[in-house]
Amino acid sequence: MSWPLFLLIAAPVIAGLGSLLVQQRRAIEVLQCALAGTMLATAALVAGQVIAVGEVFVGDFLQADALSAWLDLILGFVGSSGTLYAVGYVGEEMDRGHLSLRRYSQFLCLFDLYLATMLLAVNLDNIAILWIAIEGSTLTAALLIGFDRSKAALEAGWKFIIVGSVGIVLGLFGTILVYYSSEHILGVSNEALRWSQLYRVAAELDPAAIKAAFIFALIGYGTKAGVAPMHTWLPDAHAEAPTPVSAMLSANMLTIAVYAILRFKAITDRSVGPEFAGKLMIGLALLSLAVSAIYILVQRDYKRLFAYSSIEHIGIALLGFGIGGIGVFAGAWHLMNHALAKSTAFYGAGLVFLRYNHKSIDRVTGLLGQMPVAGAAILVAGIALAGMPPFGLFTSEVLIVAGSYTVRPELAYVFLALLALAFVTLLYQVLRMVLGAPGEVGTSLGSQCRIFTSAAVGINIVALGIIGLYVPPGLETMLASIVKTFGAGIMAAR
Amino acid sequence: MALSSIDIGSQLVNLSSALLLIACFAIVTLRRLSSCINVYILQSVFLAMTAALVAFFTDIHHIYISALLTIVIKAVAIPLILKKVIERSDVNRDLEMNVNVPSGLLICGALVILAFFITQPIIPLGFLLTRDSLAIALAIVLIGFFIMIARKKALTQVIGFLVMENGLFLGATAAAYGMPLIVELGIFFDLLVGAFIIGIYTHQLQDTLDNVDTSKLTTVKE
Numbered sequence: 001m002s003w004p005l006f007l008l009i010a011a012p013v014i015a016g017l018g019s020l021l022v023q024q025r026r027a028i029e030v031l032q033c034a035l036a037g038t039m040l041a042t043a044a045l046v047a048g049q050v051i052a053v054g055e056v057f058v059g060d061f062l063q064a065d066a067l068s069a070w071l072d073l074i075l076g077f078v079g080s081s082g083t084l085y086a087v088g089y090v091g092e093e094m095d096r097g098h099l100s101l102r103r104y105s106q107f108l109c110l111f112d113l114y115l116a117t118m119l120l121a122v123n124l125d126n127i128a129i130l131w132i133a134i135e136g137s138t139l140t141a142a143l144l145i146g147f148d149r150s151k152a153a154l155e156a157g158w159k160f161i162i163v164g165s166v167g168i169v170l171g172l173f174g175t176i177l178v179y180y181s182s183e184h185i186l187g188v189s190n191e192a193l194r195w196s197q198l199y200r201v202a203a204e205l206d207p208a209a210i211k212a213a214f215i216f217a218l219i220g221y222g223t224k225a226g227v228a229p230m231h232t233w234l235p236d237a238h239a240e241a242p243t244p245v246s247a248m249l250s251a252n253m254l255t256i257a258v259y260a261i262l263r264f265k266a267i268t269d270r271s272v273g274p275e276f277a278g279k280l281m282i283g284l285a286l287l288s289l290a291v292s293a294i295y296i297l298v299q300r301d302y303k304r305l306f307a308y309s310s311i312e313h314i315g316i317a318l319l320g321f322g323i324g325g326i327g328v329f330a331g332a333w334h335l336m337n338h339a340l341a342k343s344t345a346f347y348g349a350g351l352v353f354l355r356y357n358h359k360s361i362d363r364v365t366g367l368l369g370q371m372p373v374a375g376a377a378i379l380v381a382g383i384a385l386a387g388m389p390p391f392g393l394f395t396s397e398v399l400i401v402a403g404s405y406t407v408r409p410e411l412a413y414v415f416l417a418l419l420a421l422a423f424v425t426l427l428y429q430v431l432r433m434v435l436g437a438p439g440e441v442g443t444s445l446g447s448q449c450r451i452f453t454s455a456a457v458g459i460n461i462v463a464l465g466i467i468g469l470y471v472p473p474g475l476e477t478m479l480a481s482i483v484k485t486f487g488a489g490i491m492a493a494r
Numbered sequence: 495m496a497l498s499s500i501d502i503g504s505q506l507v508n509l510s511s512a513l514l515l516i517a518c519f520a521i522v523t524l525r526r527l528s529s530c531i532n533v534y535i536l537q538s539v540f541l542a543m544t545a546a547l548v549a550f551f552t553d554i555h556h557i558y559i560s561a562l563l564t565i566v567i568k569a570v571a572i573p574l575i576l577k578k579v580i581e582r583s584d585v586n587r588d589l590e591m592n593v594n595v596p597s598g599l600l601i602c603g604a605l606v607i608l609a610f611f612i613t614q615p616i617i618p619l620g621f622l623l624t625r626d627s628l629a630i631a632l633a634i635v636l637i638g639f640f641i642m643i644a645r646k647k648a649l650t651q652v653i654g655f656l657v658m659e660n661g662l663f664l665g666a667t668a669a670a671y672g673m674p675l676i677v678e679l680g681i682f683f684d685l686l687v688g689a690f691i692i693g694i695y696t697h698q699l700q701d702t703l704d705n706v707d708t709s710k711l712t713t714v715k716e
Binding site for chain 1: 632635662680
């Protein structure tokens with residue numbers, strides 16, 4: 001039994017329920033800071049154990065292999081900076097009298113439970129319980145998105161819960177189809193739903209059923225990942241949710257939805273070869289890139305801008321995983337760097353929103369001069385998200401271009417063209433906001449809020465800088481075994 | 495088990511799956527929300543009946559528990575929540591639809607054919623007793639999806655979602671002899687919490703908007 005893995009999932013539940021019970025601001029802050037530290041430490045410990053021994057277990061259902069531990073690192077890291085940010089952000093709202101202490105503790109409790117459901121989802125050795133955990137994250141996220149109870153927030157939350165639930169129902173149908181074909185081999189029991197068992201017997205599973213299951217899973221979990229054309233809930237939810245929630249939606253929830261698709265892909269690849277799943281993923285990835293590049297260009301709302309940029313980056317990661325081989329390496333690297341960069345961007349955007357109380361790009365200028373932390377966050381994240389060195393997203397994009405060239409040269413050209421369009425437009429919008437002379441004065445932020453949010457931004461930027469410059473050896477080992485999970489991909493098939 | 499008993503069992507399971515499908519068609523034609531909910535209750539009872547039949551003919555006892563939970567949660571708890579929401583709002587008038595009833599029925603017919611077409615290559619794989627139920631399950635999921643698109647009021651979209659979920663449960667219990675119990679418990683739990691949250695949402699939307707008409711939900715858009 002691996003206690004860090006257990007603690008990683010249990011800590012947010014304990015801290016969340018604790019916050020609800022104590023109802024005292026200082027105590028809640030201490031509790032949340034302790035949670036942030038615990039998540040960071042336990043995620044690192046789990047990764048360390050996985051690097052050392054390959055797989056770790058807790059009880060019958062929890063299991064972490066390299067791919068799970070990779071997601072643990074992403075969720076643990078962004079989750080802990082996100083918790084600090086949420087404490088600062090929601091605390092500021094309470095200082096301004098928008099929230100009562102009761103609502104404040106409710107928010108943080110929901111926020112922690114949301115993190116817990118996602119951490120649970122990536123550490124399960126069971127495709128059906130994975131579904132339950134992801135649906136759990138949909139439900140907690142729905143409550144968080146509509147937390148403001150403003151008309152726009154309720155609309156966005158409604159859209160999220162309806163579109164998201166339909167998507168996830170299709171995902172469950174895919175899960176049932178896998179079970180339908182695996183129970184003949186593994187028996188009517190939990191064994192027929194375990195990843196590890198499914199990988200083992202994948203070659204014997206019925207190809208037609210697995211193909212259908214993958215299509216349902218791709219559409220279903222793709223809806224939650226914000227893959228075009230099922231992305232319609234995403235910009236609204238990201239724009240209207242309280243900003244700490246937007247950051248977690250983008251950095252964590254989209255990532256775990258991609259994780260679910262990857263688990264199905266690993267089964268499908270073993271059953272029918274990498275071409276089938278790969279081609280479908282490449283197609284949806286290109287569509288997502290095209291849609292997001294166009295909408296980034298016309299965006300007038302900075303939170304929607306980053307939301308569309310998430311669609312773009314999830315598309316890029318899917319393209320990498322679709323190609324396989326080096327693309328899997330790049331895709332996993334892309335997911336981690338995107339989670340860090342995008343949460344940083346939203347942290348900055350949230351501070352700007354707290355100051356000006358509007359989301360219009362046109363009315364925001366000179367952030368670097370007026371709000372150094374928010375300006376730096378948006379600038380650094382903008383450069384990273386546009387795909388410029390010295391950040392990891394540059395590395396992964398170059399690798400994916402190279403990989404797609406070996407599959408089909410046309411694919412690389414289309415990808416490069418879409419990437420260039422998104423690069424120019426995103427950078428233009430971001431630079432417009434951070435440079436120049438400050439426009440409006442706005443309401444300045446309280447010192448409490450500034451300390452917590454600066455800490456969150458600082459942690460993220462430092463991490464982004466470090467993994468931009470090199471791949472730490474431990475992470476390299478993990479990436480190598482993730483690549484092994486998927487086999488060689490389309491590239492080698494040619 | 496003798497062959498004839500499998501035959502009878504298979505006929506009975508098919509019959510009660512077909513009843514679920516017919517209930518879907520009824521929901522498509524009905525205009526009043528409270529009647530839609532009543533048909534949904536009926537459909538959930540059929541679902542429980544199908545599950546009980548499968549449990550009886552296969553001797554897999556945990557499916558009885560799933561049948562019982564279906565009755566408790568889908569035929570009692572969720573309809574109660576929905577009816578409470580209706581009482582508080584004025585959505586129980588004639589429902590506006592984006593598609594009229596005859597063409598709606600035609601589309602549903604086409605969806606059933608599509609479902610059989612999609613599952614054709616997979617069906618021979620299933621257990622003898624229940625394998626045709628998979629096609630019916632997919633048809634119900636698709637029709638549920640259609641109901642969500644075809645109706646304008648927020649609450650009828652919820653009905654569509656619940657119908658989809660019934661289709662899934664049919665797929666899981668009838669076609670695959672039930673998921674393991676812990677999985678079913680989890681899915682029921684999520685469903686119940688989901689119904690609560692949807693109830694909270696419609697209630698709050700009711701407070702901010704005068705009428706929960708999703709075609710008026712256009713504040714957030716490009």
